[in-house]
Amino acid sequence: MGSDGKKISMAVVKRLPKYLRYLGELMEKGEERTSSHELSKLTGFTASQIRQDLNNFGGFGQQGYGYHVSQLQSEIKRILGLNNKYNMIIIGAGNMGQALTNYVGFEKMGFNITALFDINPRLIGLSIRGIEVCDIDELSNYLLENKTDIAIMTVPKSAAQDITNILVQNGVRGIWNFSPIDLKAPDEITVENVHLSESLMTLVYRLNK
Amino acid sequence: MGSDGKKISMAVVKRLPKYLRYLGELMEKGEERTSSHELSKLTGFTASQIRQDLNNFGGFGQQGYGYHVSQLQSEIKRILGLNNKYNMIIIGAGNMGQALTNYVGFEKMGFNITALFDINPRLIGLSIRGIEVCDIDELSNYLLENKTDIAIMTVPKSAAQDITNILVQNGVRGIWNFSPIDLKAPDEITVENVHLSESLMTLVYRLNK
Numbered sequence: 537m538g539s540d541g542k543k544i545s546m547a548v549v550k551r552l553p554k555y556l557r558y559l560g561e562l563m564e565k566g567e568e569r570t571s572s573h574e575l576s577k578l579t580g581f582t583a584s585q586i587r588q589d590l591n592n593f594g595g596f597g598q599q600g601y602g603y604h605v606s607q608l609q610s611e612i613k614r615i616l617g618l619n620n621k622y623n624m625i626i627i628g629a630g631n632m633g634q635a636l637t638n639y640v641g642f643e644k645m646g647f648n649i650t651a652l653f654d655i656n657p658r659l660i661g662l663s664i665r666g667i668e669v670c671d672i673d674e675l676s677n678y679l680l681e682n683k684t685d686i687a688i689m690t691v692p693k694s695a696a697q698d699i700t701n702i703l704v705q706n707g708v709r710g711i712w713n714f715s716p717i718d719l720k721a722p723d724e725i726t727v728e729n730v731h732l733s734e735s736l737m738t739l740v741y742r743l744n745k
Numbered sequence: 746m747g748s749d750g751k752k753i754s755m756a757v758v759k760r761l762p763k764y765l766r767y768l769g770e771l772m773e774k775g776e777e778r779t780s781s782h783e784l785s786k787l788t789g790f791t792a793s794q795i796r797q798d799l800n801n802f803g804g805f806g807q808q809g810y811g812y813h814v815s816q817l818q819s820e821i822k823r824i825l826g827l828n829n830k831y832n833m834i835i836i837g838a839g840n841m842g843q844a845l846t847n848y849v850g851f852e853k854m855g856f857n858i859t860a861l862f863d864i865n866p867r868l869i870g871l872s873i874r875g876i877e878v879c880d881i882d883e884l885s886n887y888l889l890e891n892k893t894d895i896a897i898m899t900v901p902k903s904a905a906q907d908i909t910n911i912l913v914q915n916g917v918r919g920i921w922n923f924s925p926i927d928l929k930a931p932d933e934i935t936v937e938n939v940h941l942s943e944s945l946m947t948l949v950y951r952l953n954k
């Protein structure tokens with residue numbers, strides 16, 4: 537929701553993380569203010585597009601001043617929901633699951649990985665960056681006892697739907713899906729897909745144009 | 746290009762991998778023909794959308810028959826450029842680089858990973874699924890001697906631009922970028938980004954709606 541209660545289009549929402557990334561870089565450089573023109577140079581969006589996007593949230597810009605970097609950053613974080621903390625589990629402790637566990641950037645964003653799950657006895661019991669790999673059979677029990685906002689799915693597609701059903705039954709409302717399958721879940725569950733093969737195919741199409 | 750030489754919109758192109766995925770599943774089940782209605786049930790796109798998409802390529806459907814599964818699959822592969830083989834290297838042999846190396850699905854699609862590169866002496870010389878991790882200092886020489894179509898970037902953002910420059914200077918035309926940075930490259934270079942943090946932020950926004 538924007539500051540006036542209007543619904544923000546997903547096209548705008550999908551640009552917000554990019555604003556946030558560059559605002560973070562400006563913060564690191566110690567810059568206190570910025571403008572739609574500077575943001576345009578950084579992001580590649582037009583200055584008018586940027587002003588229009590940010591107007592959705594009540595327009596933090598001031599004529600002749602521009603935008604206050606940290607204020608704009610906080611506001612975008614609030615809009616995205618990044619002012620809250622989230623507990624995440626990872627289903628599938630293979631390479632991809634471990635890569636995501638080891639990415640400390642998620643923690644800085646407020647995401648706390650609490651456990652990994654796998655079916656492989658050689659992985660169960662391991663600790664990755666201090667986070668335990670549990671037996672997938674313990675998933676239901678774990679979810680009963682530990683509030684979990686988001687599950688990251690990095691399992692083969694043959695297992696993904698059954699696990700989704702367990703997640704949904706146990707109140708997990710967000711699924712970040714890396715398995716190459718379209719998961720079936722009730723409308724109130726948010727599924728965000730990262731279909732890597734599809735991204736690679738798009739690259740190849742563009743490469744051949 | 747479509748069969749009539751018309752340019753296909755990226756919106757259509759981005760749906761093609763999904764068609765391909767479900768056509769592959771139909772093939773596995775031994776089904777020889779399908780229809781826009783069946784594809785609609787599988788993909789979630791409307792039947793009319795599907796007919797319109799496939800008409801871009803000359804319309805392989807026949808009135809009263811529908812689509813020939815393997816013929817449609819070959820045609821979509823041809824359009825995407827998946828009837829060719831591609832040599833890929835991976836820059837960054839950390840967890841993400843290793844996860845991508847170990848994903849055999851890319852090979853089935855015609856992508857051949859020929860080498861990994863890293864700056865870390867503990868990784869250099871290792872062999873991952875039979876593929877050697879080379880010293881990043883050897884990158885230029887390697888590219889002079891080995892035709893490379895695509896480079897996968899899984900390095901920290903501080904290193905990503907310098908490496909991109911080396912890739913571009915040595916004739917690599919496609920970059921699949923996992924680093925959280927917008928790479929600067931000439932227009933003739935195709936950069937496809939997988940910005941995982943941005944995907945996670947979109948998930949969280951939708952979760953909070």
